[in-house]
Amino acid sequence: MHLFASLAAHGWHPAAWRVTGRPGFEGAAPFVWAARTAERGGLDAVLVGLPTASRTGRTEGKVAGLHLDPLPLGGLLIGATRRIGLCGYWPADMAEPFHVARVFATLDHLSGGRMGWIAGLAGPEELAGRFQRADLILADADAQARFVELIDVARQLWDSWEDRGFVVDQATGTFADPEHVHPIEHAGRFFAVRGPLNVPRPVQGQPVILHRDVPSGPARLAAAASVEVVLAEPATMTDAKAACAEWRALAPNVRYVVRFEVILGATAAAATKRAAELDALAGDSRPRFVGTPEQLAAHFAEWCTAGACDGFDVLPAALPVDLALVVDEVVPCLRARGLRPGGYVGRTLREHLGLARSLSRFAA
Amino acid sequence: MSRQMHLGVFTYPGGHHIAGWRHGSVVPSDILGYDYYRRTAEAAERGKFDLVFVGDMLAAREKDGRVIAQGALNNIDSISILSAVAGATEHVGLVATLSTTYNEPFAIAERFASLDHMSGGRAGWNIITTANDDAALNFSRKSHMEKSMRYERAREFVDICKGLWDGWQEGAVVADRASGTFVDRTKVHEIDHRGRFFSVKGALDLPRSPQGWPVMVQAGGSPAGLEFAATVAEVIFAAQSDREQAIKFRAAVKQRMPGHGRDPAILKILPGLLPILGSTEKEALEKEKMLNELLHPAVGIWMLSEQMQFRLYDYPQDGPLPTKDIRASGSAFTPRVVHLMERADREGLSVRECGTLVAASRSHGSFVGTPETLVDHMQQWFDEGACDGFNIMPAWFHDEMDLFVAEVVPILQRRGLFRREYEGRMLRHHLGLPIPSAPAGRLAA
Numbered sequence: 001m002h003l004f005a006s007l008a009a010h011g012w013h014p015a016a017w018r019v020t021g022r023p024g025f026e027g028a029a030p031f032v033w034a035a036r037t038a039e040r041g042g043l044d045a046v047l048v049g050l051p052t053a054s055r056t057g058r059t060e061g062k063v064a065g066l067h068l069d070p071l072p073l074g075g076l077l078i079g080a081t082r083r084i085g086l087c088g089y090w091p092a093d094m095a096e097p098f099h100v101a102r103v104f105a106t107l108d109h110l111s112g113g114r115m116g117w118i119a120g121l122a123g124p125e126e127l128a129g130r131f132q133r134a135d136l137i138l139a140d141a142d143a144q145a146r147f148v149e150l151i152d153v154a155r156q157l158w159d160s161w162e163d164r165g166f167v168v169d170q171a172t173g174t175f176a177d178p179e180h181v182h183p184i185e186h187a188g189r190f191f192a193v194r195g196p197l198n199v200p201r202p203v204q205g206q207p208v209i210l211h212r213d214v215p216s217g218p219a220r221l222a223a224a225a226s227v228e229v230v231l232a233e234p235a236t237m238t239d240a241k242a243a244c245a246e247w248r249a250l251a252p253n254v255r256y257v258v259r260f261e262v263i264l265g266a267t268a269a270a271a272t273k274r275a276a277e278l279d280a281l282a283g284d285s286r287p288r289f290v291g292t293p294e295q296l297a298a299h300f301a302e303w304c305t306a307g308a309c310d311g312f313d314v315l316p317a318a319l320p321v322d323l324a325l326v327v328d329e330v331v332p333c334l335r336a337r338g339l340r341p342g343g344y345v346g347r348t349l350r351e352h353l354g355l356a357r358s359l360s361r362f363a364a
Numbered sequence: 365m366s367r368q369m370h371l372g373v374f375t376y377p378g379g380h381h382i383a384g385w386r387h388g389s390v391v392p393s394d395i396l397g398y399d400y401y402r403r404t405a406e407a408a409e410r411g412k413f414d415l416v417f418v419g420d421m422l423a424a425r426e427k428d429g430r431v432i433a434q435g436a437l438n439n440i441d442s443i444s445i446l447s448a449v450a451g452a453t454e455h456v457g458l459v460a461t462l463s464t465t466y467n468e469p470f471a472i473a474e475r476f477a478s479l480d481h482m483s484g485g486r487a488g489w490n491i492i493t494t495a496n497d498d499a500a501l502n503f504s505r506k507s508h509m510e511k512s513m514r515y516e517r518a519r520e521f522v523d524i525c526k527g528l529w530d531g532w533q534e535g536a537v538v539a540d541r542a543s544g545t546f547v548d549r550t551k552v553h554e555i556d557h558r559g560r561f562f563s564v565k566g567a568l569d570l571p572r573s574p575q576g577w578p579v580m581v582q583a584g585g586s587p588a589g590l591e592f593a594a595t596v597a598e599v600i601f602a603a604q605s606d607r608e609q610a611i612k613f614r615a616a617v618k619q620r621m622p623g624h625g626r627d628p629a630i631l632k633i634l635p636g637l638l639p640i641l642g643s644t645e646k647e648a649l650e651k652e653k654m655l656n657e658l659l660h661p662a663v664g665i666w667m668l669s670e671q672m673q674f675r676l677y678d679y680p681q682d683g684p685l686p687t688k689d690i691r692a693s694g695s696a697f698t699p700r701v702v703h704l705m706e707r708a709d710r711e712g713l714s715v716r717e718c719g720t721l722v723a724a725s726r727s728h729g730s731f732v733g734t735p736e737t738l739v740d741h742m743q744q745w746f747d748e749g750a751c752d753g754f755n756i757m758p759a760w761f762h763d764e765m766d767l768f769v770a771e772v773v774p775i776l777q778r779r780g781l782f783r784r785e786y787e788g789r790m791l792r793h794h795l796g797l798p799i800p801s802a803p804a805g806r807l808a809a
Contacts, residue, residue, distance in 0.1 A: 058569060
């Protein structure tokens with residue numbers, strides 16, 4: 001099974017900042033600690049930049065909704081880690097495909113092939129907190145269509161350099177082979193992009209593309225064209241099995257990953273007490289698991305055995321407490337059950353996930 | 365203490381000499397990896413440099429739709445590189461280049477505020493409007509925006525960013541566990557901007573960063589660029605290869621600053637400088653010859669054509685630079701192109717020779733000599749008011765950067781021209797720049 005951790009400065013429970021004993025804002029320090037801790041536990045990847053609180057929640061000032069830009073944060077984590085995958089959320093609502101392709105290609109080179117792009121739309125409420133021109137906020141169907149086209153253009157740009165386009169032969173002075181570096185000449189409804197990208201083909205061919213789950217229907221069908229990892233929050237195991245099966249029918253190599261908040265304790269009673277204490281400070285509507293590390297490992301095993309998913313993304317309720325318990329207590333249980341390898345085998349995120357390196361569409 | 369020089373190092377995949385990547389010590393498979401940039405940043409910090417600089421290009425080097433086979437790569441994304449090396453360094457400033465023509469202000473304000481927080485106050489922004497026409501074709505635009513409009517957009521862009529950076533008063537993050545108040549929202553001020561190019565309303569989700577604003581850097585040398593620099597720049601990365609011109613340029617910008625309510629004394633001008641060093645003059649000249657022999661003439665002629673916006677491919681390579689035809693083309697030439705044409709006429713340079721000149725240093729200043737004569741050269745520029753320091757452009761990485769740090773920096777220090785230790789942790793400290801005060805509710809009023 002695959003194992004990710006989503007990072008939030010204090011944790012994912014809205015009251016986490018009130019119990020961790022940490023200062024309100026410590027910049028990137030909690031993320032550096034968390035990425036190194038997750039790497040110690042051999043996790044496949046950490047996810048950064050997913051919103052921890054709604055705009056309304058943030059403007060009320062009760063939640064720790066500070067937000068470091070995940071692009072420089074992802075860059076910083078490259079230098080802080082060696083093996084773990086790094087996935088950053090870059091909402092595509094206002095993004096340009098050339099920027100997305102260029103930044104993720106750069107991050108993939110710098111990290112030796114460890115990057116993933118969590119693609120998604122922030123939506124009208126978030127955009128309204130940044131822009132006031134109504135014409136910038138597209139109707140839902142248009143926003144979806146633009147999103148699908150943007151991902152397609154970014155992937156064309158990653159493909160625009162075949163591997164053999166980047167020659168760098170010092171003896172002959174041949175830097176690039178123009179026969180194998182291609183303008184993409186994209187002319188679509190929302191974008192006109194000539195290309196090629198000015199960064200050679202990423203280490204992974206293309207960075208891994210992750211999507212948050214979308215309802216069954218046209219959106220899921222559209223996402224299936226590019227998605228490699230689905231981040232899902234199903235209510236029950238039955239729901240998970242149905243959604244996972246549908247995704248696999250649409251995209252056979254997809255990794256369906258179930259995410260929920262985790263609140264752990266040495267005993268079931270201790271975990272329940274922690275949850276109650278957090279809930280007394282602030283309400284929390286996220287799907288969650290409350291229990292001991294052994295119980296969490298058993299829960300993971302049950303879902304995997306039932307074919308309900310390919311792995312999990314844990315959202316530590318209180319980052320320093322729950323991530324440390326996942327790494328130090330849950331991972332050993334999973335290893336004992338044969339569900340997780342003893343350490344990293346591959347170098348790239350694709351290798352961690354068992355996904356093939358992407359080949360350029362131009363490589364005949 | 366006497367006036368001190370400021371030093372930056374401009375990173376580049378391979379090196380700044382266009383054929384630098386062919387040097388035997390460069391490992392081509394390394395030039396895009398983290399360790400390549402980390403090594404440069406660590407060398408800069410060992411040499412007590414003010415900053416590491418990364419450029420930005422938004423289109424591949426190409427001619428007629430084909431990439432240049434013998435060329436070299438553009439810089440890869442600047443913010444990614446600098447955020448990656450931020451954790452490996454403690455003092456050196458991190459200056460990233462981003463275009464105001466092809467970005468949106470809210471995202472860029474957030475990006476620099478984040479980099480400043482992550483680095484403990486070491487971020488700088490080299491504000492460019494993008495000079496490369498081809499970029500438009502990668503951003504769904506039919507043509508590149510006209511220059512004066514680009515600068516108008518840049519001014520509005522920067523104003524919005526400053527408003528966003530000033531949105532959080534000191535002490536807005538209270539994190540009061542007892543009352544459950546994380547942010548005192550009375551200390552967070554949204555901007556409400558409606559302008560010609562942008563319409564932005566809101567506040568960042570980040571407290572004020574250590575430096576308040578990243579250091580504002582600017583690189584254009586045209587009249588419009590110069591006026592923009594006088595309005596916003598704290599550092600100018602100038603392409604100046606002639607001392608007299610550099611003195612005039614520096615005086616011209618400084619003269620304009622009071623008109624914008626700014627103190628000219630804070631401005632630091634750092635021309636690019638590509639040093640080619642040897643332990644003797646002869647050794648340095650041999651090194652230059654070796655590099656220029658590695659340079660493919662086609663690359664030089666391509667770069668020259670791009671800079672002059674004039675196709676030189678059909679002219680004889682060994683014939684004189686056709687300055688009459690070039691001038692007749694009616695393009696708006698940058699000062700560096702005008703300067704090169706004057707020199708070509710004066711010295712009777714051929715197309716190939718001009719191409720080599722441009723390609724060798726990418727039209728920045730270069731110097732061939734020993735560490736002692738290089739420092740003489742730098743000191744003369746500095747003492748005569750041509751600059752406030754240099755942005756060093758090593759011909760290739762890492763040998764040439766390591767050589768500069770080991771051989772040149774100690775001479776500068778001995779002569780009292782350059783710091784022996786860092787005195788502060790922030791880039792603004794290194795550059796002697798004020799830290800913008802957090803205006804209490806400046807925009808709420």
